[in-house]
Structures are given as C-alpha cells and as structure tokens.
Amino acid sequence: MARERVGILGLGLIGGSLALALSGRRGAPEVWGCDRRREHVRQALAAGAIARGCAAQELAECDVVVVCVPVLRSVEAIRALGPRMRPGGILTDAGSAKAAVVREGERAVAKGAFFVGGHPIAGTERSGFHAADGALFAGRTFIVTPTRNTDEAAVRRVQRIWKLAGSGALLRMDPRTHDRVFAYVSHLPHVVAYALVHSVATLRTPVPLGYSAGGFRDFTRIASSNPEMWKDVVLQNRAEVLRAIAHYRRNLRLLERRIARGDVPGLLGYFRRAKKTRDGLQTP
Amino acid sequence: MARERVGILGLGLIGGSLALALSGRRGAPEVWGCDRRREHVRQALAAGAIARGCAAQELAECDVVVVCVPVLRSVEAIRALGPRMRPGGILTDAGSAKAAVVREGERAVAKGAFFVGGHPIAGTERSGFHAADGALFAGRTFIVTPTRNTDEAAVRRVQRIWKLAGSGALLRMDPRTHDRVFAYVSHLPHVVAYALVHSVATLRTPVPLGYSAGGFRDFTRIASSNPEMWKDVVLQNRAEVLRAIAHYRRNLRLLERRIARGDVPGLLGYFRRAKKTRDGLQTP
Numbered sequence: 001m002a003r004e005r006v007g008i009l010g011l012g013l014i015g016g017s018l019a020l021a022l023s024g025r026r027g028a029p030e031v032w033g034c035d036r037r038r039e040h041v042r043q044a045l046a047a048g049a050i051a052r053g054c055a056a057q058e059l060a061e062c063d064v065v066v067v068c069v070p071v072l073r074s075v076e077a078i079r080a081l082g083p084r085m086r087p088g089g090i091l092t093d094a095g096s097a098k099a100a101v102v103r104e105g106e107r108a109v110a111k112g113a114f115f116v117g118g119h120p121i122a123g124t125e126r127s128g129f130h131a132a133d134g135a136l137f138a139g140r141t142f143i144v145t146p147t148r149n150t151d152e153a154a155v156r157r158v159q160r161i162w163k164l165a166g167s168g169a170l171l172r173m174d175p176r177t178h179d180r181v182f183a184y185v186s187h188l189p190h191v192v193a194y195a196l197v198h199s200v201a202t203l204r205t206p207v208p209l210g211y212s213a214g215g216f217r218d219f220t221r222i223a224s225s226n227p228e229m230w231k232d233v234v235l236q237n238r239a240e241v242l243r244a245i246a247h248y249r250r251n252l253r254l255l256e257r258r259i260a261r262g263d264v265p266g267l268l269g270y271f272r273r274a275k276k277t278r279d280g281l282q283t284p
Numbered sequence: 285m286a287r288e289r290v291g292i293l294g295l296g297l298i299g300g301s302l303a304l305a306l307s308g309r310r311g312a313p314e315v316w317g318c319d320r321r322r323e324h325v326r327q328a329l330a331a332g333a334i335a336r337g338c339a340a341q342e343l344a345e346c347d348v349v350v351v352c353v354p355v356l357r358s359v360e361a362i363r364a365l366g367p368r369m370r371p372g373g374i375l376t377d378a379g380s381a382k383a384a385v386v387r388e389g390e391r392a393v394a395k396g397a398f399f400v401g402g403h404p405i406a407g408t409e410r411s412g413f414h415a416a417d418g419a420l421f422a423g424r425t426f427i428v429t430p431t432r433n434t435d436e437a438a439v440r441r442v443q444r445i446w447k448l449a450g451s452g453a454l455l456r457m458d459p460r461t462h463d464r465v466f467a468y469v470s471h472l473p474h475v476v477a478y479a480l481v482h483s484v485a486t487l488r489t490p491v492p493l494g495y496s497a498g499g500f501r502d503f504t505r506i507a508s509s510n511p512e513m514w515k516d517v518v519l520q521n522r523a524e525v526l527r528a529i530a531h532y533r534r535n536l537r538l539l540e541r542r543i544a545r546g547d548v549p550g551l552l553g554y555f556r557r558a559k560k561t562r563d564g565l566q567t568p
Contacts, residue, residue, distance in 0.1 A: 184484055185500040191543075193503070194558045195536040196476055199528070200468055201561035202535065216469040216565070219477070219506060222499070223562045227555035234543050234551065244483070245540050249533075251486065252479040256529050259475075259518050267518065271511030274478045277485035278507045281500070 004029035006161060007054075007062030009077055011035040011044045013123065014094050015068030016132030019049035021165035023134075028164055034059055040129040049132070060084035064161060066118070067093040072232035075104050082108030082115065089113040090154045094120055096182055097237035098145045098175040106149055114154035117145035117175055119182075120162060127226045138166035145175040183240035188248055190230055191241065193223040288313035290445060291338075291346030293361055295319040295328045297407065298378050299352030300416025303333035305449035307418070312448055318343055324413040333416070344368035348445060350402075351377040356516040359388045366392030366399065373397040374438045378404055380466055381521035382429045382459040390433055398438035401429035401459055403466075404446060411510045422450035429459040467524035472532055474514055475525065477507040 006022065006029040008015045015033070022028045033050035035041050041053035059065045060081060067074050067081070074095050082105065085091050091109055095101055098117045105115030122140040142162040146155050159170050173181065197220050234241050258266040290306065290313040292299045299317070306312045317334035319325050325337035343349045344365055351358050351365070358379050366389065369375050375393055379385055382401045389399030406424040426446040430439050443454050457465065481504050518525050542550040 184487070188483075189480060189500055189503045191539060192476055192480055192536070194555055195539050196473060196532060197558040197562045198539070198554060199472075199532045199535040201557050203468070203531075215506070216473055217562075219473045219503065220562050220565075222503060223558045225555075225559070227552055227559055230555055231548060231551040235546055235548075238543060238546070242540065242544055245536070245543070247487075248480060248483045249536065249540075251483040252476070252529070252533065252536075255475060255479050255482070256526065256533075259522060259529070260526055262519055262522070264515060264519075267515040268511055270482060271478055271509075271514055273485050274481040274507045275509070275511055278481045278501075278504050281504075 004064070005032065005062045006030070007032045007034070007059035007065040008050070009034050009056060009059055009065060009067045009081070010069035011037075011040040011050070011129050011132075012068065012070075013127045013129075013131045013136075014120065015066070016040065016044060016049060016129040017122075017134065017136035018066060018068065018094070018120075018165055019044055020047065020132055020134035021137055022161070023047075023049050025164055029063070029161070032059060032062055035129075043129045056081065057084060060086065060089070062089070064090045064092065064157060066161070067091070067095075070229055070232045071095040071097055071101070071236040074101055078105050078115070079108045082113070083110050085110045085113035087112030090116060090157060092116045092118045092158045094118055095236070096186065096233055098178045100236060102145055102147060102175045106147065114151045116150060116154050116158045117178075118158055118162070119143045119145065119178065120165075120167060127229065135166065137162065139168040140166075141169045141171055142167040143171045143173055143178060145173055145178050147175065179237050179240045180243075183237055183244040187233060187237055187241045188244040190222050190225060191234065191245060192248065193220050194230070196220060197223040288348070289316065289346045290314070291316045291318070291343035291349040292334070293318050293340060293343055293349065293351045293365070294353035295321075295324040295334070295413050295416075296352065296354075297411045297413075297415050297420075298404065299350070300324065300328060300333060300413040301406075301418065301420035302350060302352065302378070302404075302449055303328055304331065304416055304418035305421055306445070307331075307333050309448055313347070313445070316343060316346055319413075327413045340365065341368060344370065344373070346373070348374045348376065348441060350445070351375070351379075354513055354516045355379040355381055355385070355520040358385055362389050362399070363392045366397075367394050369394045369397035371396030374400060374441055376400045376402045376442045378402055379520070380470065380517055382462045384520060386429055386431060386459045390431065398435045400434060400438050400442045401462075402442055402446070403427045403429065403462065404449075404451060411513065419450065421446065423452040424450075425453045425455055426451040427455045427457055427462060429457055429462050431459065463521050463524045464527075467521055467528040471517060471521055471525045472528040474506050474509060475518065475529060476532065477504050478514070480504060481507040 011033050031050045032052045033044050034056050044050045102117040109115045120142050122136050295317050315334045316336045317328050318340050328334045386401040393399045404426050406420050
C-alpha cells in the first residue's frame with residue numbers, strides 16, 4: 001500500500017497546526033496543503049509542515065482531505081471538492097458547527113467516497129499560519145459526528161489522523177447534539193463576552209477599565225477572538241445559538257428581578273445553584 | 285508617640301490577609317482582631333496575624349479600625365463602632381461598594397474622629413481565614429473614596445496601612461464614580477457569569493460541560509465566588525448594578541437581532557468594536 005496522502009484545505013491556525021503536528025511523525029502521511037493566501041503556503045513549505053502546495057482541485061487526489069477553512073466557507077469548499085473525491089476517498093472538516101456541514105458533505109461527496117464531520121476541541125484567540133502550533137491538539141479532545149449514513153472505517157481513518165496529530169480523547173456525537181452542546185459551552189460564552197465588552201465600549205461616559213485588577217481582562221479574553229471567524233460560527237450554528245441566547249436572556253432577567261426586589265433567599269439560591277454547577281465541572 | 289494600633293473587624297479572606305500582611309513588618313502597627321466566628325480568631329492568633337483577639341466595642345480603642353465584614357453587615361458594624369471612636373481615631377472599610385457605606389460612615393462617626401472609605405482591589409473566589417494570604421495585596425491597587433468632608437491626614441494614614449500591607453498603586457475616586465466603575469468592571473461580569481452557568485444548570489436536557497476544553501470552565505471561574513458575599517455586593521450597589529445590567533441587556537439584544545437577521549456587516553462591526561476595546565485594555 002502506498003503511503004497515505006492527506007490534503008489540508010486552509011493553512012490557518014487549525015490547518016497549519018494539523019500540518020505541523022503530522023509532519024515528521026513516524027508513520028505520518030504525506031501532507032499536501034492549499035490556501036488561497038499564498039504566504040500561508042510559502043510559510044507552511046518553509047516550516048516543513050507540508051510536502052507540497054497545490055490547487056484546491058488537486059487535493060481530491062489525496063486519500064483524506066481535511067477542510068480547515070472558516071466555517072461559512074467550508075460548505076462552499078465541500079460542495080466544490082466532494083464530487084471530485086475518488087472512490088474510497090474521505091472528505092472531512094474541522095469546524096465548530098456540524099449539522100449543516102455534515103448534511104452538505106453527505107450530499108456533495110462522490111459515489112464511493114465518504115464524508116465524516118470532525119471537530120478538534122482546540123484553538124486560541126489568534127489566527128493565521130504564524131499562530132499555528134504543532135502541539136495545539138496535544139491531549140485535546142477530538143469529536144467525530146457520524147450519522148447513520150457514515151462509513152465506520154472512514155470514521156476510524158479520520159480518528160487515526162487526529163490521534164497522530166496528538167489528540168487525546170476521541171468522542172462521538174450526532175451532529176445536532178454536537179451543535180446544541182457547543183452553543184452552550186462555547187458559542188453562548190463568546191456572545192455573552194462580546195456583549196459585555198460592547199456595553200463598556202459604548203458607554204457615553206467611559207469607564208476606566210484598568211481598575212479591574214485583571215478580573216475584567218481575564219473574563220473577557222474570549223472577546224479578543226477573531227471577529228471574522230466568530231461572525232461565521234454564530235451564523236453557521238444560528239438556530240442553536242439563538243435558542244441558547246433566548247434561554248440565557250430569561251435567566252439573566254430572573255436574576256435582575258431578584259436584585260431589583262432585594263430578594264435575599266432568591267439571590268442566594270440562584271448564586272448557589274450556579275456555583276454548585278461550576279464547581280462540579282471536571283476537566284475532560 | 286506610642287506604637288500605632290490597628291483593629292480589624294472580620295478576619296475572613298480580606299481581614300485575615302490584611303492582618304497577615306501587617307504582622308511582622310518593620311514599622312508595622314500592633315494589630316487587634318475581632319470576628320464573631322471564634323475559630324477565625326483562634327487561627328489568626330495561632331498564625332501570629334494578630335497580637336490580640338477582642339470584642340467589637342474594644343476595637344474603638346485602636347487608632348485605625350478597618351471594617352472587613354461582608355458589605356451588607358459593614359453598614360451595621362460602622363453604625364455600632366462609629367460613635368465609640370476616640371477623637372483622632374479613623375474608621376475605614378474594605379468593601380467593594382462605597383456610596384452607601386461612606387454616607388453612613390460620615391454620619392455615624394464620633395465628633396473628632398474620621399471615616400475614610402477604602403477598597404483594596406484583590407480577592408479570590410475563596411473565603412474564610414484559612415484562605416487568607418499575606419501576599420494577597422502585594423502590588424495590587426488600593427482605592428480611597430474621599431468626599432469633600434474627608435480629612436486629608438486621615439486619608440494618608442489609611443493609605444500608609446495598605447502600603448505597609450503591600451499595596452501597589454494608590455488611587456482616589458469619589459464614591460459614586462467608584463460604584464459605577466465597579467458595577468461595570470466587576471459586578472456586571474459576575475452577574476453575567478452567574479446567569480450563564482445558571483442557564484446551563486437549569487437545562488431540561490443537560491449539556492455535558494466536560495467537552496468545553498477548559499473554555500467554559502475558565503470563563504465561568506468567577507461564578508464559583510462566594511454566594512453570600514455576592515448577594516451582598518449586588519444589593520449594596522443595587523442601583524448601579526441594575527443600571528449596568530439594563531445597559532448590557534440592550535447590547536445583548538442588539539447582537540441577538542443581528543444574528544437572527546444574518547446581518548454580516550453588523551456582526552463584524554459589533555465583534556470588531558468589542559475586540560478593539562478588549563485588546564486595548566492595559567494591566568493597571
């Protein structure tokens with residue numbers, strides 16, 4: 001059997017880190033990379049992260065293609081690449097919203113080829129190949145989102161690639177559950193943090209934020225995330241994100257009313273319930 | 285001049301840390317401590333943090349008395365201690381909401397004695413003397429909130445004590461500005477984090493939070509803060525906290541609408557404005 005060939009579309013933070021993580025590993029596949037930003041390809045070649053820079057359509061010659069472009073563009077990329085995939089080829093992605101991508105992927109992929117939705121739980125608030133890091137996925141969870149149509153051997157092959165790249169736990173979720181879970185654990189916190197900083201940014205009399213002793217700064221770190229990427233994420237997972245925001249809004253309103261009424265037992269109960277849930281969180 | 289004597293009412297996280305920070309410093313005052321929880325006094329004596337445990341009314345024999353009880357009880361404590369203070373004596377506090385406390389303090393204090401509002405910007409989500417730490421204030425900002433009635437020499441004497449305890453920058457704000465600033469940089473973030481965790485805690489179908497890769501966990505750390513203390517803080521600073529929540533709610537609603545409409549330029553503008561503000565934050 002010839003050496004496996006993995007193609008990566010998009011050599012930004014995620015794709016670039018995946019390429020770096022695979023390059024030079026024992027038993028690692030040959031990695032081809034494609035990015036419409038020329039300097040990303042140049043940097044990836046110079047870093048030895050990819051063996052070859054190629055055009056998007058050439059990626060279809062790879063055994064496995066990992067789409068690592070921003071989520072909104074990934075549907076379009078999958079539609080273009082899917083029909084070109086060779087029999088037995090696997091198309092997968094690394095986006096943080098899955099239902100729409102998986103639906104499109106299964107529809108678009110050539111007969112005999114497979115689509116597998118994937119989501120490596122890693123990232124920083126930085127972006128671009130210069131932020132890529134071969135250790136980004138080390139020990140972090142990788143989630144696959146198979147449906148009843150998904151080929152089991154294809155799932156295992158995708159998991160093997162992420163395991164080679166350093167991933168720790170391998171989890172499975174159906175795409176809708178995935179999107180609901182991430183609306184709460186990731187997308188809603190970003191919305192909440194952005195809204196908090198936006199409030200401060202739009203005050204008529206500015207508040208000197210330097211006084212916050214690191215608290216406000218630490219708490220709002222995620223509001224430093226890439227605006228382009230997060231615009232895409234909330235739109236891609238729009239239905240679940242809106243449901244989570246509406247639910248959050250009701251919880252905030254409840255707290256606001258208890259403060260306004262000076263409801264001491266109500267406030268204590270509210271804060272205690274939240275503290276208990278937060279304290280019960282385990283690192284995965 | 286006899287050695288200065290500082291009394292501390294409440295030997296929990298803040299009072300206990302202040303006692304530890306002062307004990308054994310060159311030029312440090314003699315420290316008396318009082319706490320209605322007997323074990324706090326025992327622990328403070330055993331740790332050498334205080335020279336003497338005493339009853340609340342005896343504290344009035346000290347040159348400076350620092351009230352470190354939870355904010356809602358501090359008004360009551362100040363009302364009881366204020367009239368007993370000796371001429372030239374200084375009553376001060378360490379609470380995170382100032383307007384009400386300063387008003388009460390100035391009203392309650394004996395003729396010839398002084399009240400000075402104070403706020404050391406330090407703390408953790410833990411509480412009690414066992415969480416106290418002599419390095420808690422090291423390099424952290426201390427804020428005094430004088431009014432036009434406040435004696436300037438008394439302000440300097442209070443600042444000297446916190447400087448001895450390790451404080452870094454010394455700042456001044458009038459009490460109302462202080463409360464407005466802290467509603468935004470501290471109280472609102474806590475409200476927002478509590479509401480976020482409360483949302484997750486009250487989901488009918490629970491969400492497995494372990495998947496959040498540390499993001500949710502880090503972001504909601506402040507929702508692990510002491511519920512009793514935070515119930516007091518939001519009630520003590522109620523007017524400013526409610527104003528900040530209402531303002532935040534409007535900003536959240538704006539973001540929600542832009543997501544619902546799929547308003548790409550609106551979302552980008554919103555996220556960019558927040559990111560710019562967040563990235564511009566300086567450590568004090």
